[in-house]
Amino acid sequence: MSSLHMLTISEARALLYKKEISVRDIVEAIIQRIDSVEEKIRAFITLNRENALLASVEVQKKLDADKSNNKLLLSGIPIAIKDNMCTKDVLTTCASKILYNFIPPYESTVTARLKEQGYILIGKTNMDEFAMGSSTENSGFQTTLNPWDLERVPGGSSGGSAAAVAADECIAAIGSDTGGSIRQPAGFCGVVGLKPTYGRVSRFGLVAYASSLDQIGPLTKNVKDSAILLSIIAGHDPLDSTSAPVDVPDFTECIGKDIKGFKIGIPKEYFVEGIDKEVEDILLKAIKHLESLGAILVEISLPHTGYAVATYYILATSEASSNLARYDGVKYGLRAGGKDLMDMYFTTRAQGFGAEVKRRIMLGTYALSSGYYEAYYRKAQQVRTLIKKDFEDAFNKVDIIITPTSPVPAFKAGEKTQDPLQMYLTDIYTISMNLAGVPAISVPCGFTSNNLPVGLQIIGKHFDEETILKVAYAYEQSTDWHKRKPDL
Amino acid sequence: MKYEAVIGLEVHAQMLTDTKIFCGCSTKFGSEPNTQTCPVCIGMPGVLPVLNKKALEFAIKTGLATNCNISTFSRFARKNYFYPDLPKGYQISQYELPICEHGFIEITSEGNAKKIGITRIHMEEDAGKNIHEGNGNYSYVDLNRAGVPLMEIVSEPDIRTPLEAVEYMKKLRTILRYLGVCDGNMEQGSLRCDANVSVRHKGEKELGTKVEIKNINSFKFVEKALEYEIKRQIKVIEDGGRIIQETRLWDSDKGITESMRGKEEAHDYRYFPEPDLVPIIIAEEWLNKIKKTLPELPDIKRNRFIKTYGITESDAELLTSEKSLAEWFEDAVTSGGNPKLVANWIKGDLLRILNEENKTIEQCPIKPSQLAGMLKLLEDGTISGKIAKTVFEDIYKTGKDAAVIVKEKGLVQITNTDEIEKAVDEVLLKNPDEVERYKSGDKKLLGFFVGQIMKITRGKANPQLVNEILNKKLS
Numbered sequence: 001m002s003s004l005h006m007l008t009i010s011e012a013r014a015l016l017y018k019k020e021i022s023v024r025d026i027v028e029a030i031i032q033r034i035d036s037v038e039e040k041i042r043a044f045i046t047l048n049r050e051n052a053l054l055a056s057v058e059v060q061k062k063l064d065a066d067k068s069n070n071k072l073l074l075s076g077i078p079i080a081i082k083d084n085m086c087t088k089d090v091l092t093t094c095a096s097k098i099l100y101n102f103i104p105p106y107e108s109t110v111t112a113r114l115k116e117q118g119y120i121l122i123g124k125t126n127m128d129e130f131a132m133g134s135s136t137e138n139s140g141f142q143t144t145l146n147p148w149d150l151e152r153v154p155g156g157s158s159g160g161s162a163a164a165v166a167a168d169e170c171i172a173a174i175g176s177d178t179g180g181s182i183r184q185p186a187g188f189c190g191v192v193g194l195k196p197t198y199g200r201v202s203r204f205g206l207v208a209y210a211s212s213l214d215q216i217g218p219l220t221k222n223v224k225d226s227a228i229l230l231s232i233i234a235g236h237d238p239l240d241s242t243s244a245p246v247d248v249p250d251f252t253e254c255i256g257k258d259i260k261g262f263k264i265g266i267p268k269e270y271f272v273e274g275i276d277k278e279v280e281d282i283l284l285k286a287i288k289h290l291e292s293l294g295a296i297l298v299e300i301s302l303p304h305t306g307y308a309v310a311t312y313y314i315l316a317t318s319e320a321s322s323n324l325a326r327y328d329g330v331k332y333g334l335r336a337g338g339k340d341l342m343d344m345y346f347t348t349r350a351q352g353f354g355a356e357v358k359r360r361i362m363l364g365t366y367a368l369s370s371g372y373y374e375a376y377y378r379k380a381q382q383v384r385t386l387i388k389k390d391f392e393d394a395f396n397k398v399d400i401i402i403t404p405t406s407p408v409p410a411f412k413a414g415e416k417t418q419d420p421l422q423m424y425l426t427d428i429y430t431i432s433m434n435l436a437g438v439p440a441i442s443v444p445c446g447f448t449s450n451n452l453p454v455g456l457q458i459i460g461k462h463f464d465e466e467t468i469l470k471v472a473y474a475y476e477q478s479t480d481w482h483k484r485k486p487d488l
Numbered sequence: 489m490k491y492e493a494v495i496g497l498e499v500h501a502q503m504l505t506d507t508k509i510f511c512g513c514s515t516k517f518g519s520e521p522n523t524q525t526c527p528v529c530i531g532m533p534g535v536l537p538v539l540n541k542k543a544l545e546f547a548i549k550t551g552l553a554t555n556c557n558i559s560t561f562s563r564f565a566r567k568n569y570f571y572p573d574l575p576k577g578y579q580i581s582q583y584e585l586p587i588c589e590h591g592f593i594e595i596t597s598e599g600n601a602k603k604i605g606i607t608r609i610h611m612e613e614d615a616g617k618n619i620h621e622g623n624g625n626y627s628y629v630d631l632n633r634a635g636v637p638l639m640e641i642v643s644e645p646d647i648r649t650p651l652e653a654v655e656y657m658k659k660l661r662t663i664l665r666y667l668g669v670c671d672g673n674m675e676q677g678s679l680r681c682d683a684n685v686s687v688r689h690k691g692e693k694e695l696g697t698k699v700e701i702k703n704i705n706s707f708k709f710v711e712k713a714l715e716y717e718i719k720r721q722i723k724v725i726e727d728g729g730r731i732i733q734e735t736r737l738w739d740s741d742k743g744i745t746e747s748m749r750g751k752e753e754a755h756d757y758r759y760f761p762e763p764d765l766v767p768i769i770i771a772e773e774w775l776n777k778i779k780k781t782l783p784e785l786p787d788i789k790r791n792r793f794i795k796t797y798g799i800t801e802s803d804a805e806l807l808t809s810e811k812s813l814a815e816w817f818e819d820a821v822t823s824g825g826n827p828k829l830v831a832n833w834i835k836g837d838l839l840r841i842l843n844e845e846n847k848t849i850e851q852c853p854i855k856p857s858q859l860a861g862m863l864k865l866l867e868d869g870t871i872s873g874k875i876a877k878t879v880f881e882d883i884y885k886t887g888k889d890a891a892v893i894v895k896e897k898g899l900v901q902i903t904n905t906d907e908i909e910k911a912v913d914e915v916l917l918k919n920p921d922e923v924e925r926y927k928s929g930d931k932k933l934l935g936f937f938v939g940q941i942m943k944i945t946r947g948k949a950n951p952q953l954v955n956e957i958l959n960k961k962l963s
């Protein structure tokens with residue numbers, strides 16, 4: 001079985017349960033795949049080969065001993081984790097030189113929950129440093145490339161996770177999304193990426209970028225796998241006060257039902273100047289397709305959309321300026337020398353952080369400064385409330401909202417690195433959902449003439465991941481975009 | 489005096505919770521450096537704070553005991569600054585919406601009662617400690633204290649003299665100790681004080697430029713530092729200068745305050761709401777539950793003592809300054825002790841001996857009922873006041889009851905006039921010269937005769953009878 005690396009979670013799991021393959025088979029298949037394509041993709045910062053093989057023995061034993069009908073949900077499934085989630089005893093760098101040697105003595109809640117279900121940690125994936133970026137070019141270590149076109153970026157900041165899934169270097173991956181960091185790379189790489197409702201998944205152990213916006217979610221080969229992973233990682237965590245004490249349904253049970261009569265909102269603000277013509281056409285076709293499945297299209301307005309990017313870059317950078325203060329060379333990570341304390345602080349942070357991180361720290365520090373706080377931070381919070389209200393109003397009329405995931409398909413490496421503003425604008429369709437806290441998923445909905453994937457974004461009400469998964473699944477099962485594989 | 493000072497105090501009180509405010513680490517004082525730490529309190533990447541409910545409860549209790557409004561909606565904020573003892577690079581504190589606001593406490597200063605307003609009480613985490621040892625090329629950081637829960641209690645600028653400031657601090661400490669929310673130990677730093685001081689001409693409405701004084705860690709230094717600073721400011725003004733807004737550090741060795749940083753160097757803390765913690769919403773029901781657990785507070789207890797036991801205001805003030813002392817007093821009274829006598833003995837012999845032996849009232853070997861028992865013997869004349877002092881020391885040393893000691897040592901007072909007369913005669917006979925001198929006007933010698941008589945009777949003679957008989961014989 002040379003194609004085990006191409007399996008989805010549900011397919012692999014079925015074979016493992018039936019003992020048609022062993023855990024070692026699938027782990028080795030993934031390692032082989034990594035060996036053959038990773039040189040081109042460079043999706044991983046850390047590969048966990050030996051530990052993965054060791055773990056496969058343990059997991060196999062447990063699986064063999066378990067005669068029940070409730071076997072561990074991820075027994076032996078190799079999953080890649082974005083390198084901003086703490087994994088006990090495994091290097092966790094956030095793609096930053098300042099954490100080049102940081103090995104956490106604790107496990108993030110999300111990876112702990114995956115572990116409980118028997119997952120195999122195959123490696124830690126590349127990302128924009130501290131999740132700040134939209135192309136993974138801001139990594140302090142390496143640039144990841146898009147499996148569909150090796151001259152292009154995989155998107156970001158979870159670019160390593162998206163590329164690894166698209167290149168079948170793992171069965172599935174976990175990413176984090178602060179302004180589109182799961183959905184945009186999922187769109188660029190032709191995979192499924194879900195950002196759950198803020199508070200749905202515990203942030204404990206996720207290295208913070210912007211605490212009020214960060215949310216962890218799955219990147220998978222199809223919608224069903226997304227539902228499987230969400231069911232496992234979601235749920236209240238006493239270690240995270242912002243995780244919501246809301247019941248978690250089995251999300252795999254809600255998919256597969258028809259979507260006849262569903263009201264789908266099309267926000268007029270999202271189909272305006274700035275959107276790539278090909279992307280727009282593909283989206284309109286996808287929307288037509290949903291209509292053919294029985295959905296009812298409703299034009300809606302999200303009037304404060306135009307302020308989202310500005311609001312985001314005030315709030316996210318403000319929080320980041322504070323969240324990143326702990327990297328001071330005193331306790332862990334990089335410590336550059338210095339003739340005194342101040343010099344040590346300056347040198348450590350000057351050497352440890354990359355340009356984009358420094359830019360955002362400065363921006364956030366400025367926005368919080370006395371005399372500017374009212375004009376920037378407080379104003380942005382007020383606008384955030386309005387954006388949230390836009391969604392509440394819209395969801396009084398519709399069940400879900402559909403938009404493109406990104407206004408453009410994957411761009412070329414280096415194309416936007418000199419112009420931060422152009423880079424920021426690639427997140428224009430994904431940022432509002434983080435500000436509003438609502439869940440959204442990106443699913444493949446077509447390809448450009450250059451054979452680049454395009455993502456369809458489906459947005460739901462707070463804690464209504466069920467509906468977006470249902471619609472995403474219905475769309476996916478009646479199309480075959482998700483079956484296409486890059487030629488590597 | 490033509491100047492008056494305007495003083496406001498910011499008091500930091502470490503809360504007596506078992507664990508830290510945002511993690512499960514112990515708050516015990518004095519352990520080996522960095523043994524009471526975890527990823528949360530040393531600020532590792534990705535970890536999150538979780539509020540200790542006990543700390544919240546303690547802050548609410550303090551607010552209730554100081555007549556504050558308890559906010560039903562409050563939140564934490566981040567105070568951002570870099571320092572090695574601050575592991576996250578920010579302190580989780582409260583800023584715009586503190587848990588308690590608009591309270592007051594009553595103090596008595598130089599005989600006058602006065603209300604001192606409480607602006608706010610908020611919760612925050614303590615920082616660690618930098619330790620500067622060795623050759624000066626590096627310093628150590630101990631994070632055991634990082635994350636210990638603190639309350640910052642901010643007063644209104646209602647204080648006018650250093651003495652009032654001390655009274656305010658003492659009263660606050662008493663309240664905190666009554667509530668059991670802080671041990672009030674200023675030496676160990678569990679109670680710390682910063683002061684804002686300005687001076688102005690008496691009668692003026694406008695406030696002068698204020699100066700903040702840091703590092704005042706005893707009641708004595710509160711008084712000394714403020715006295716110094718007020719004098720310093722007055723002198724600057726009299727010399728035609730202007731006060732500059734700055735932060736000054738109290739140097740207790742030199743007895744002066746010294747400039748630490750000016751207004752221009754003041755930190756911009758860039759406060760903003762803490763996104764890792766949800767707002768604190770206090771349910772009415774819980775608040776009522778906490779209200780019911782409040783002990784009788786010192787002011788109420790003091791007034792009750794005056795009314796119920798007829799003791800003086802100053803005695804009541806002293807007895808209620810510590811909850812345990814007040815309880816000791818009431819136990820002694822309940823065991824039958826005369827309240828006034830009990831009060832006198834506590835403030836006299838009991839506190840003296842405890843002080844000498846460096847013991848607290850909780851460690852006192854005499855039981856309240858034992859003092860009451862002794863006082864009964866004194867009142868019914870079984871023992872004299874002088875003997876009582878010996879008996880008291882004996883109870884302290886042996887733990888035996890007064891009645892037992894009196895019986896064993898034969899200390900019952902001699903009230904038999906014949907016996908006393910015999911002793912008087914004996915003394916007068918032995919000292920003819922002194923009798924002569926007394927009769928020729930040296931009346932001071934009376935004390936000498938009494939002393940000699942007491943010596944023969946081993947202190948047991950009833951002093952009143954001795955005086956009576958002696959006077960009769962000598963006239």
